[in-house]
Amino acid sequence: MNEVQSKYDYSKTLKQLGEVFGDRCITSRSVCERYGNDECFHAPKPPHAVIQPLDREEVQKIVRICNEFHTPVIPYGAGTSLEGNFAALKGGVCIDSALMNKIIKINAEDFDVVLQPGVTRRQLNQYLKDTGLFFPIDPGADASLGGMAATRASGTNAVRYGTMRENVVNVEAVMADGSLVRTAKRAKKSAAGYDLTRLLVGSEGTLGIFTELTIRLHPVPESISAAVCNFDTIDGAVNTVVQMIQCGIPVARVELLDALTLKAINLYSGTEFAEAPTLFLEFHGSSASVDEQTVMTQEISVENGGGEFKWTKNTEERTQMWRARHDAAWASKLLHPKGEIWSTDVCVPISRLAECINETRADLDESGILAPMVGHVGDGNFHLIYLVDHDNPDEVLLANQLHERMVVRAIDMDGTCTGEHGIGYGKIDFLKKELESAIRPMALIKKAFDPNNILNPGKIIQI
Amino acid sequence: MNEVQSKYDYSKTLKQLGEVFGDRCITSRSVCERYGNDECFHAPKPPHAVIQPLDREEVQKIVRICNEFHTPVIPYGAGTSLEGNFAALKGGVCIDSALMNKIIKINAEDFDVVLQPGVTRRQLNQYLKDTGLFFPIDPGADASLGGMAATRASGTNAVRYGTMRENVVNVEAVMADGSLVRTAKRAKKSAAGYDLTRLLVGSEGTLGIFTELTIRLHPVPESISAAVCNFDTIDGAVNTVVQMIQCGIPVARVELLDALTLKAINLYSGTEFAEAPTLFLEFHGSSASVDEQTVMTQEISVENGGGEFKWTKNTEERTQMWRARHDAAWASKLLHPKGEIWSTDVCVPISRLAECINETRADLDESGILAPMVGHVGDGNFHLIYLVDHDNPDEVLLANQLHERMVVRAIDMDGTCTGEHGIGYGKIDFLKKELESAIRPMALIKKAFDPNNILNPGKIIQI
Numbered sequence: 001m002n003e004v005q006s007k008y009d010y011s012k013t014l015k016q017l018g019e020v021f022g023d024r025c026i027t028s029r030s031v032c033e034r035y036g037n038d039e040c041f042h043a044p045k046p047p048h049a050v051i052q053p054l055d056r057e058e059v060q061k062i063v064r065i066c067n068e069f070h071t072p073v074i075p076y077g078a079g080t081s082l083e084g085n086f087a088a089l090k091g092g093v094c095i096d097s098a099l100m101n102k103i104i105k106i107n108a109e110d111f112d113v114v115l116q117p118g119v120t121r122r123q124l125n126q127y128l129k130d131t132g133l134f135f136p137i138d139p140g141a142d143a144s145l146g147g148m149a150a151t152r153a154s155g156t157n158a159v160r161y162g163t164m165r166e167n168v169v170n171v172e173a174v175m176a177d178g179s180l181v182r183t184a185k186r187a188k189k190s191a192a193g194y195d196l197t198r199l200l201v202g203s204e205g206t207l208g209i210f211t212e213l214t215i216r217l218h219p220v221p222e223s224i225s226a227a228v229c230n231f232d233t234i235d236g237a238v239n240t241v242v243q244m245i246q247c248g249i250p251v252a253r254v255e256l257l258d259a260l261t262l263k264a265i266n267l268y269s270g271t272e273f274a275e276a277p278t279l280f281l282e283f284h285g286s287s288a289s290v291d292e293q294t295v296m297t298q299e300i301s302v303e304n305g306g307g308e309f310k311w312t313k314n315t316e317e318r319t320q321m322w323r324a325r326h327d328a329a330w331a332s333k334l335l336h337p338k339g340e341i342w343s344t345d346v347c348v349p350i351s352r353l354a355e356c357i358n359e360t361r362a363d364l365d366e367s368g369i370l371a372p373m374v375g376h377v378g379d380g381n382f383h384l385i386y387l388v389d390h391d392n393p394d395e396v397l398l399a400n401q402l403h404e405r406m407v408v409r410a411i412d413m414d415g416t417c418t419g420e421h422g423i424g425y426g427k428i429d430f431l432k433k434e435l436e437s438a439i440r441p442m443a444l445i446k447k448a449f450d451p452n453n454i455l456n457p458g459k460i461i462q463i
Numbered sequence: 464m465n466e467v468q469s470k471y472d473y474s475k476t477l478k479q480l481g482e483v484f485g486d487r488c489i490t491s492r493s494v495c496e497r498y499g500n501d502e503c504f505h506a507p508k509p510p511h512a513v514i515q516p517l518d519r520e521e522v523q524k525i526v527r528i529c530n531e532f533h534t535p536v537i538p539y540g541a542g543t544s545l546e547g548n549f550a551a552l553k554g555g556v557c558i559d560s561a562l563m564n565k566i567i568k569i570n571a572e573d574f575d576v577v578l579q580p581g582v583t584r585r586q587l588n589q590y591l592k593d594t595g596l597f598f599p600i601d602p603g604a605d606a607s608l609g610g611m612a613a614t615r616a617s618g619t620n621a622v623r624y625g626t627m628r629e630n631v632v633n634v635e636a637v638m639a640d641g642s643l644v645r646t647a648k649r650a651k652k653s654a655a656g657y658d659l660t661r662l663l664v665g666s667e668g669t670l671g672i673f674t675e676l677t678i679r680l681h682p683v684p685e686s687i688s689a690a691v692c693n694f695d696t697i698d699g700a701v702n703t704v705v706q707m708i709q710c711g712i713p714v715a716r717v718e719l720l721d722a723l724t725l726k727a728i729n730l731y732s733g734t735e736f737a738e739a740p741t742l743f744l745e746f747h748g749s750s751a752s753v754d755e756q757t758v759m760t761q762e763i764s765v766e767n768g769g770g771e772f773k774w775t776k777n778t779e780e781r782t783q784m785w786r787a788r789h790d791a792a793w794a795s796k797l798l799h800p801k802g803e804i805w806s807t808d809v810c811v812p813i814s815r816l817a818e819c820i821n822e823t824r825a826d827l828d829e830s831g832i833l834a835p836m837v838g839h840v841g842d843g844n845f846h847l848i849y850l851v852d853h854d855n856p857d858e859v860l861l862a863n864q865l866h867e868r869m870v871v872r873a874i875d876m877d878g879t880c881t882g883e884h885g886i887g888y889g890k891i892d893f894l895k896k897e898l899e900s901a902i903r904p905m906a907l908i909k910k911a912f913d914p915n916n917i918l919n920p921g922k923i924i925q926i
Contacts, residue, residue: 107812107814109705109709109812109813109814110812110813110814111708111709112812151654152653152654152658153654154652154654158652162629163652165652165658165661166625166629175904179900179903180900181900181901181903181904182898182899182900182901183898183901184879184898184901185874185877185878185879185897185898186812186877186878187810187811187812187842187843187844187873187877187878187879187882188810188812188813188842188843188844189617189621189626189628189810189842189843189844189879189882189883190615190810190879190881190882191614191615191616191617191665191879191881191882191883191884191885191886192879192880192881192885192886192890192893192894192897192898193665193886193894193898193901193902193905193923193924194662194665194666194670194905194908194923195615195628195658195661195662195664195665196901196904196905198628198658198661198662199657199658199661199662201658202654202656202657202658203657207657218711219709219710219711221711222711242572245574246572246574246682247682248681248682248684248685248748248749285711286711286755288751288752288755289751289752289755292749292751292752347650347651347652347653348650349570349572349573349575349649349650349651350572350573350651351570351572351573379650379651379652380650380651381650381651381652410650411648414648414649414650415648415649415650416647416648416650416652416653416654416655417655418653418654418655419650419652419653419654420652420654421654422654422655423654423655423656427655430655431655431656434648434655435645435646435647435648435655435656436645437642437643437644437645438644438645438646438647438656438659439656440642440644441638441644441659441912442656442657442659444911444912445657445908445911447911448907448908448910448911449904449907460656460657461656
């Protein structure tokens, strides 16, 4: 037993779950430890047991038993979140949605799909292949749709297609008392009562456990074109993006990578990108509209000191380019052999983006800590990938200080402590700083929905 | 004193409010009665007093006093809502935001504006005139932004620009205990905690009273083109729209008007529209993109039996056309001299729209009740304007039965009992039918936020 597990006694819960689920209630140490680790630096916090339910009724059974004995329930998707979102801080029972991965119904005419929460985004897009529809939201990892909804995920395509906030039509969720709630019908819009869909999206499993979702789909664009363009300065790149948005160019992706990130990517992928601030761009639309967007973007970029545009309409080249972008975090490890990845994000109003990035970069450069930067700049959202040797306490302290200064800087610029990773338990104090007066109403909702505090306790809000 | 006022004794509240606000706490019968009437058929329910606060602190003072003595507080914007949303069912104090109508700050680079809730949408667009930005959401009436946020309003442009759900960045609201909550910063996206912004948008003043909002703006399109096209059948018109959406045509407005509506409009405005199912369309974008959209739309329309397209890029003609559309409700009165307007709306998945409209139309035709139909068909949303002589009990009964069948039909088609008017007290029973399992969590939130049930009681949810 590890430190977390030994502190709490959930033997009554485990006994009852064993009676209902038999061997499917897994308590083996090695399995539980796998469920306590995210893709980031957080210390592992394994649950006492893991169950992979087959349907909503099994989720209800688990939650009812856990609620009776005040035992934490932690929902788990693909394990790709970054803020300790599924760490079992007080142990408890992990509900892994791996077997609830059925696509239930595609409503092609309505541009939506009904599915179970364990379906991953690649699985969904594979399934949609011949329908003329796709699911655009792309956080990089092959996350589950349930997990993406729970953390209000977004990623590279959000500038055009929105985040999970805009792309979840309704959810079915098991509440703390085991009851089932369905938040909305399938109409594209509704003014019928409180927006429980949006309340549950982004609640990180603290208000309910998803058992079914209806997700919005989009038509595959007739034409897709991608480009790479480098700049002398971060300002040149960011100003290009700001002006693109202001001109109403409906860019589908626009990613900023700094020189250090490109150095890492070149090392990792054997590519030969210029090691300078660079935009990766993608345009979707009709053939004529994509051509128009690219011409306008090039004009803007030249005015901001952009270099030559390297265009491609070739699918393979495009995939390679975005793979390089998505590998940035892993590639970064090559820059610091002992460094562990600590990926974090903030988001500011776009008018403050260049200023926020420049100040953050200057602070980093002065510190000597390595931290490549990548950004979904069309949304004002950027990530730092701190590389920290956890055996070096000075480095850890320094990285923490830099991180705190970055988040406070973003908040002071009327921005948010997280654009897309969520609060988990890593950013609870920053959430308090950011929203202050909103913490109490959040706590009121949590207490009303989950009086025994069993649903993913210790995340987002402490009650 | 009227029936509502005489049933409740709020003398302690009125005494304290009088001490704080003096003559500005208006209790005259004639004034109060003006505040109890909406634009629809609901019986007047006046408050005991009306105050026009000047700032958030005054709103806090009113709410604190009302909370102490368990007195209802009803927020009032421009008085243009349609489901009895601001009827003072148990009397109480009406907070009219008319004097809180300042535009505080335009952040042009970020495409947002900070304003007080009493600002109306026409006032805002007038103010934005030379900025290259505009606020697209257009419910027809010159509603206040606070009211529009409270009812999650949308209207003709929602198919392209979204509803108030997508266009409110954050709100500041006074909660039932008088405390002030600010729900979010100004970043374009955020994964920081529960989405209180979306929870308050559409809550119809039952969870908090808005004192400030940040609203998203959009760039004025380079080119705007509008068109009118009539069809032999409703099916032809609806199928045209469905196929337009499926082809990814980013139409800015697409309104369906049935033959009866055009008859009324021609009578009212002296226009000569063909009295047949008709689409009013508007396209926004670059010149090339608008041309492309129009060509594609015409091709689709011809395949669906559409007649000649009448195009205009002329601003005046366009304004006239949309005025005719927005006057539809008033125009309808000419069809039935004794008829009062009862405007209602439902919204269904677009795949069911033609079926829902056709069944509803057949039901109406059989009944003999006059009810012109207009629809924001790109969203699956349509309105009926029942014309009912309230002195004729048979007509009233028949209209109620037709209305109930229409709403139940929409819900059974996986749609919603209201796409944009809200629940008010007119649709509470339909909300229960539509969402069933979601009513309890809604009530939990209401009780947690407003334990004394003072905030617009009797709307959305009964506790």
